[in-house]
Structures are given as structure tokens and as C-alpha cells.
Amino acid sequence: MLDQRLEAGLGQRREQDLYRRRRQVEHLRGAWLRVDGRDCRNFCSNDYLGLAGDRRVARAMSDALERWHAGSGAAHLITGHSSEHEALEEELADFVGRPRALLFSTGYMANMGTINALAGPDDRVFEDRLNHASLLDGGWLCRGGMERYDHADTADLATRLRSSEADHKLVVTDTVFSMDGDVAPLAELAATVAARDATLMVDDAHGVGVLGPQGGGAAREAGLGTDAVPVYVGTLGKALGTFGAFVAGSETLIEYLIQRARTYVYTTAPPPAVAAATRSALRIAREEGWRREHLDALVRRFQQGLRHLGLPVSSSRTPVQPLVVGEPAVALRLARALEGEGLLITAIRPPTVPAGTARLRVTFSAAHREADVDALLEALGRHLSGSCAPLTET
Numbered sequence: 001m002l003d004q005r006l007e008a009g010l011g012q013r014r015e016q017d018l019y020r021r022r023r024q025v026e027h028l029r030g031a032w033l034r035v036d037g038r039d040c041r042n043f044c045s046n047d048y049l050g051l052a053g054d055r056r057v058a059r060a061m062s063d064a065l066e067r068w069h070a071g072s073g074a075a076h077l078i079t080g081h082s083s084e085h086e087a088l089e090e091e092l093a094d095f096v097g098r099p100r101a102l103l104f105s106t107g108y109m110a111n112m113g114t115i116n117a118l119a120g121p122d123d124r125v126f127e128d129r130l131n132h133a134s135l136l137d138g139g140w141l142c143r144g145g146m147e148r149y150d151h152a153d154t155a156d157l158a159t160r161l162r163s164s165e166a167d168h169k170l171v172v173t174d175t176v177f178s179m180d181g182d183v184a185p186l187a188e189l190a191a192t193v194a195a196r197d198a199t200l201m202v203d204d205a206h207g208v209g210v211l212g213p214q215g216g217g218a219a220r221e222a223g224l225g226t227d228a229v230p231v232y233v234g235t236l237g238k239a240l241g242t243f244g245a246f247v248a249g250s251e252t253l254i255e256y257l258i259q260r261a262r263t264y265v266y267t268t269a270p271p272p273a274v275a276a277a278t279r280s281a282l283r284i285a286r287e288e289g290w291r292r293e294h295l296d297a298l299v300r301r302f303q304q305g306l307r308h309l310g311l312p313v314s315s316s317r318t319p320v321q322p323l324v325v326g327e328p329a330v331a332l333r334l335a336r337a338l339e340g341e342g343l344l345i346t347a348i349r350p351p352t353v354p355a356g357t358a359r360l361r362v363t364f365s366a367a368h369r370e371a372d373v374d375a376l377l378e379a380l381g382r383h384l385s386g387s388c389a390p391l392t393e394t
């Protein structure tokens with residue numbers, strides 16, 4: 001009975017070209033991977049600084065494994081919180097310019113747990129319409145309710161804040177939007193939020209390590225300290241190349257989350273070796289500025305190449321570069337054709353993005369070389385130039 005009902009749902013997804021399947025990755029090396037038996041250049045990872053494959057990071061992890069063994073054995077509040085976790089928290093706080101940081105097992109959990117610790121039944125959550133699923137899920141769970149303001153629209157947000165009678169108002173936004181690569185107007189948002197006595201929480205999953213001085217993130221780039229952005233979330237599985245997430249803010253915020261964030265309290269602490277690897281990645285991310293410079297140069301090269309080919313260029317200045325093609329079937333066809341040539345780019349389809357905006361989502365990494373960008377451009381030129389009609393400027 002259950003299976004029959006589920007099969008109907010699966011069939012519908014297949015008909016709409018929305019069915020997803022997993023690939024088996026057999027080998028990962030820098031910007032290359034072997035997937036389903038084929039060697040491909042990878043243009044869909046979030047490994048922006050190329051640290052997931054860094055030997056020094058891997059070595060830090062294996063050294064820590066000798067000392068700590070595999071698991072943490074318990075939640076942070078029991079006996080899972082090691083000196084390795086503590087040191088990483090201090091270094092992360094310093095990195096993003098906040099008094100204190102708190103590790104979470106994943107970004108998904110950091111967002112769900114933080115929003116629900118901060119917004120009670122008499123409060124209200126306001127989210128950008130295009131926020132990441134983990135932020136939206138956190139908002140939907142909030143008993144005081146959640147509403148979405150138009151993407152990056154501070155005027156719409158201001159109107160909504162004005163008409164809300166909630167005790168406390170929590171405004172939540174991605175910094176870099178993961179499907180478009182655009183950056184939220186953080187300074188304007190901070191001003192709007194301050195004028196309404198609300199609280200601003202930002203999710204810098206795609207900004208930390210990439211944006212700002214030494215990679216210290218989008219809030220630092222915008223010059224926004226703890227007063228303007230009291231709740232800052234960063235993740236470790238993207239630019240930092242490892243796994244996990246953190247929330248940074250005041251002493252009081254962190255103490256409060258330790259008591260009240262359910263996704264922090266009721267889950268096993270990540271392995272200490274993962275924290276050790278992240279400490280190594282963090283040092284490299286801060287010190288090796290060439291990684292960010294190289295990444296910027298690759299993005300500029302890609303955009304110039306697209307322009308040269310007469311293809312639409314996204315306004316994104318981040319390593320996330322969308323090519324919107326419209327219909328899911330078109331995105332899928334293009335992704336398959338490119339994969340056939342050893343270029344791996346994910347077709348992103350609804351419900352991850354709004355209907356009619358299916359896209360190829362290209363992401364760059366400091367592990368790419370200029371030759372990788374050129375190979376991609378050459379193939380895009382062949383596959384897209386003829387069928388430019390469905391393309392729309394983003």
C-alpha cells in the first residue's frame with residue numbers, strides 16, 4: 001500500500017523531468033573526479049578553495065585519528081566536546097571577527113536549531129524567498145510563524161516588519177544565494193532590521209573562506225560587526241573542504257544556543273579528527289590568499305568567455321555562476337551532453353529553483369586551472385550557441 005502511493009509520486013516526478021538519481025563517485029582528485037566510470041572535470045562542487053583534496057588537511061585528520069580515534073562518542077554536553085573542538089571554535093570566532101563560535105554537526109542543523117532557539121511562539125521569522133532549504137525549514141518549524149519577503153527586497157521586508165506585532169522579529173538571509181550566486185544587500189538589510197528593532201541572522205555558507213579579508217566572510221566584507229549582524233552562520237563543508245558548521249556571535253548568544261538549540265544538544269559531536277582537519281584548512285584558507293585571487297580570475301575568465309560567445313552572463317561575482325535555460329528538459333539535455341564530454345555540471349531543477357528557471361549551475365574552485373575553464377567554454381559554445389533562444393539573462 002505504501003509503495004503504491006509512493007510509486008505514484010515517483011512517476012509524477014519522472015514525467016516532469018524532475019527525477020533525481022545519485023552518481024557513484026569512484027575517485028576524487030582536485031578538480032577531477034571519476035563518476036560512473038568516466039573521468040570528468042568537476043564544475044559542481046562547493047570546494048571553492050580546493051581544500052577538500054589538500055594533503056595537509058588530510059594529514060591533519062589522520063594524525064588526529066591516531067590520537068583521538070574515530071568517534072567523539074557522545075553529544076557535546078555529555079563527553080563529546082574535545083579540546084580539538086574547543087580550539088576550532090576559538091579560531092573560527094577570530095576568523096569571522098566575532099567574540100565566540102559554536103560548532104554544529106551540519107549547516108542544516110545549525111540553521112534549524114538556531115532559528116528555533118531564537119524565535120518562540122510569540123515571535124516571527126522573516127526570510128528571503130530564495131533562502132536555502134535549511135533556513136526555510138527552520139522558519140516553517142517556528143511556532144510563531146514565518147513569512148517570506150521578496151528576494152533581496154529591503155522595502156518589502158520593511159513593510160512586513162512594520163505591520164508585524166510579534167514580540168521579537170528574526171530576519172534571516174543567505175549571504176550568497178546558492179542557486180544564483182548573487183550577494184544579499186547586507187548593509188541595507190542590517191539598517192532595515194535595526195530600524196525595526198529586529199535581529200539579523202545571516203547564513204554565509206558560500207561566503208566564508210571566499211569573501212572578505214583573508215576569507216573572513218560576507219559580513220566582514222561588508223564591514224558588519226556583531227551589533228549589525230548578531231547571528232552569523234558559516235559552514236565547513238564548502239570552502240573549508242571538511243564537514244560541519246558553526247554559529248558565531250556574542251558570548252551570550254552562544255551560551256543561549258548551548259542551552260537551547262535542540263540540534264546542538266541532542267546529537268553526537270562530530271569526530272575530533274574532523275575538527276583537527278578543519279583547523280588545518282582554516283589556517284591554509286587564511287594564509288593562502290592566492291586561492292581567492294585565482295578563483296576570482298577563473299570567474300572573470302569564464303564571464304569574458306561567455307560574452308565572447310554571445311551567451312548571457314550572470315551578474316554573480318561569486319564562484320557560483322548560473323546559466324538559466326528555462327525548462328527542466330533543456331537543462332537535463334545539456335547536462336547530459338556535457339557529461340558525455342567529461343564536463344560535470346548539475347542541472348538544477350524545481351523545486352530547488354522556481355518553475356521556469358531550470359539551469360546549469362557552474363561552480364568554480366581554486367583547484368581548477370585556466371585550461372579547465374577554456375574546455376568548459378569551448379563545449380558551451382558548441383552546445384548552447386545554436387539553442388540560445390531558451391536562454392534568459394539572469
Ligand SMILES: *Cc1c(COP(=O)(O)O)cnc(C)c1O
Pocket residue numbers: 105106107108109111132134174178203205206235236237244245
Ligand atoms: C550547503 C548549505 C547549507 C547546509 O550546510 P551543510 O553543512 O551541508 O548541512 C546551509 N545553508 C546554505 C546556504 C548552504 O548552501
